[in-house]
Amino acid sequence: MKGQQRQMDTVANNLANVNTTGYKADKVLFREYYNRVAGQDLESEEEKFAHDEFISPMSRGGTSFVMTDHISPSMTKGPFKTTEDPFDLAIRSEGFFVVETPHGTRYTRNGQFLRDPKGFLITNSGDKVQGLKGDIRINGEEFSVGEDGSIMVDNQAVDTLKIMGFPEETRLTKMGNSYWVPGSREQKPSKPEFISIEQRVLESSNVDTVKEMVNMINVNRSYEASQKLLRSLDDLDEQVISIAKI
Numbered sequence: 001m002k003g004q005q006r007q008m009d010t011v012a013n014n015l016a017n018v019n020t021t022g023y024k025a026d027k028v029l030f031r032e033y034y035n036r037v038a039g040q041d042l043e044s045e046e047e048k049f050a051h052d053e054f055i056s057p058m059s060r061g062g063t064s065f066v067m068t069d070h071i072s073p074s075m076t077k078g079p080f081k082t083t084e085d086p087f088d089l090a091i092r093s094e095g096f097f098v099v100e101t102p103h104g105t106r107y108t109r110n111g112q113f114l115r116d117p118k119g120f121l122i123t124n125s126g127d128k129v130q131g132l133k134g135d136i137r138i139n140g141e142e143f144s145v146g147e148d149g150s151i152m153v154d155n156q157a158v159d160t161l162k163i164m165g166f167p168e169e170t171r172l173t174k175m176g177n178s179y180w181v182p183g184s185r186e187q188k189p190s191k192p193e194f195i196s197i198e199q200r201v202l203e204s205s206n207v208d209t210v211k212e213m214v215n216m217i218n219v220n221r222s223y224e225a226s227q228k229l230l231r232s233l234d235d236l237d238e239q240v241i242s243i244a245k246i
Helices: 002-016 045-053 209-245
Strands: 026-035 063-073 080-082 089-091 096-101 104-108 128-131 143-145 150-153 156-160 173-176 179-181 197-199 201-203
Touching: 002 026, 002 209, 089 096, 096 179, 128 156, 143 197
Parallel strands: 089 201
Antiparallel strands: 026 063, 080 201, 089 197, 096 104, 096 128, 104 179, 143 150, 150 156, 173 179
C-alpha cells in the first residue's frame, strides 16, 4: 500500500504538469524487499526503518515485500508547438540547455526564456541561460538563433548556446522549476554529437493524459483491494481473539 500510495503521488504529479513546458513524465519502479528480521526488539533500528517504510511491526521472519526502487522519468520528446516569441527555443535533438543558478549549474528542456532589464537571457525563475562564453547578453533589438545554437544580435554573432547531454538521462534527478542535475558523480555532461535548435518553438510536456488517468484508476482500485484485504485480516484476528477468550 505504501508503494501504491507513492505511485498515486507520481501519477497526480504527472497530471498536474500536463501543461508544463519541457516536463517529463515520471514512472515508479519497484523492487522486492525480503524481510529477514525475526525476533528482534520492537525498538531496534532495523525494525524502525522497515516499519516506517513498508512493513507492519507484526511481520516476522522470511516474508517478501515490495518497495520503491527509484522514480524513472520518461525522456521521450513532447509535442512541439509554434509560438510568436523569439525567446522561445526548443531542442529537437538530444541534450539540455545549461542554466546557472544560485545553487549551481542546472539543466533544462524548458526553453521558455526571457530577456531581463539588463539584457541577459534568463529562465522564468530568473536564472541566466549559458552560452559557450558564459552568461548570454542581448544588447540589441533583433535576436535570432540558428539550428546549431549560434546566437545573432542585430546580425552580429555574439555567442552559441551551451547544450549538454548525458549518457543515462533516466538517471537524472529533478530539482523543480523544470531543472535537472546528474544523479551521481559518475554522470558527466558532454556535448551531443548532433544539435538541433528551433526558435519560436516550445517543447510541451510528454505526459499522456489518457494514459495517466487510466493509471490513476488502476492504482486506486489496487489500493482499495489492499485495504479490503487488511480489513478482512483484522476481522479474522478479532474472531481468533474472541474464540481464545471463550
